[in-house]
Amino acid sequence: MTSRSRGWVVGRIAGAPVLVTPSWFLGAVVLTLVFAPSVRTWFAPQLGTTAVLVVAAAFVLLLFGSVFLHEVAHALVARTRGHRVTEIALTLWGGHTAYTGSGGRPLDGALVAVVGPLTNLVLAAAFWVVYLLQPVSSVVTALLLAGAFSNAFVGLFNLVPGLPLDGGQILESAVWGATGSRTRGTLAAGWVGRVVAVGVLVVALLWPLLEGRRPSWVTVAWAALIGAFLWSGAGDAIKGARTRARVATLSARGLAVPAVVLPVAATVAGVSEAAARQPGAVVAVVGPAGEPVGWVDPTAVANVPAGQAAATPVEAVVVPFPPGSAVSPELEGDDLLDRLARGSSGARVVPVVDAGRLTGVLDVARVAAALRR
Incomplete structure (x- = not known):
């Protein structure tokens, strides 16, 4: 039986509860404070401190809303492929969708995975079009532009072929379909995920140096945090693949x-x-x-x-x-x-x-x- 995340049920989609976990609130507060200086830079001196925090919070809610639609897309496609969705959870890292019966068909995993990033890319295009239609610059146009770029980034980054990203699930399904072994697919995507985790930190350190700048400690800290998350997720996938291989030998x-x-x-x-x-x-x-x-x-x-x-x-x-x-x-x-x-x-x-x-x-x-x- 799959254990459910701790949190508050705020609705149901695709037959599954939608949960807001305690970590989501922590993530929302932290991101609001992180984005506040950038908002002040864009709009100062027109906006006061309260207004800056309100705009930063609006951007964070816009970002989390996009991630939520990303997870809803996963859930709806999983449901149409005959799987039972057990939860849609909003977490510190945005969210996740859990569903059962994912072990039988490589195509299902690929379809469920790819629809999330595609949803973000469609949202990015929509935000961009609405932004272009605005006659004058304002807080709203800045939020539209931020929504376009953030969704484009989330969509493209999630397509990187390494677990635990959606692109990693697509790679896993491709190798699984080609070799007939889900374990090989998971191991391949897991090791690529570890390479991606290291690559995120390396890029954050080397890119500024190549341009003759010193790396920003804030950027490096975020890269290290994201890299640690990716490394942990990839490691869990590799461990799960090895366990699944052992399970297959039991009779x-x-x-x-x-x-x-x-x-x-x-x-x-x-x-x-x-x-x-x-x-x-x-x-x-x-x-x-x-x-x-x-x-x-x-x-x-x-x-x-x-x-x-x-x-x-x-x-x-x-x-x-x-x-x-x-x-x-x-x-x-x-x-x-x-x-x-x-x-x-x-x-x-x-x-x-x-x-x-x-x-x-x-x-x-x-x-x-x-x-x-």
Whole structure:
């Protein structure tokens, strides 16, 4: 189950909640203060301090509004491609859209990714046209011009082919489609994303030097912050790809422990005999129709006095299987993990049933250990 971001729900789009996270307010305040000096430079001495802050805040809201439309575009296309959108969140970095079912088709990932930057480029063109139509210069024309350039920058920068940018998702889908391996696509786009992260900082440092100027500490600080965000996102993508590769190797058949079956009418005395028939196997108990009942706890068996074993029903030492927790030996990868997450009900051990017959048990801890390896 996908965890939801913390924040306040302000509406719903594409069937998903729209969340404003606490970090969004921090981002809005910080950006307003950052842009205020530029606004004062453009309009001084005509505007006072309050007016400068109001104009800077208006630009920040305009910018965040453009990012919001970017995320809405992601959500709407994801919905039309048959995916379930789980949230649209406005965050410190602008926002993100989460949706499920993205692992099956490379084209879906490319289409969902590309529509966001294209939305910003369309907005940039619209702001530019309206700006050109203004008869005189004013605060409004300055905001229109800023809206055009900011949307153009957001759109073009997001098309850079490195994760976690939208262009990285497009690259991931392209490599995935060409090779048939999503993992290869993610790894390729993730490493390109790391190159982009370093490149942002390098450009911020070298560009002024090439022009004979000293780098601005503000520009370098912003570049370092953006580079760190990109590096972290790319690293998470690479780590996720490697985890996905490990998940693909998991199978219920390969991880299951063989089971020796006893009927529910048996006694504890029969447990040792059953275990001796197949060393290393787990003793499991089935009902009259062969349905899985539970597995025998060796510690509980050891606590039954030898003289009472023949009179003690096996049910007394059984750990029940949760209803509906049985898995097929054919389950693999994500399907196996999804089945365990939905059906194990927190149980440590679940039955493996093949063609109606209990053939083994699956220890959830063993699956987790295999995933870590």
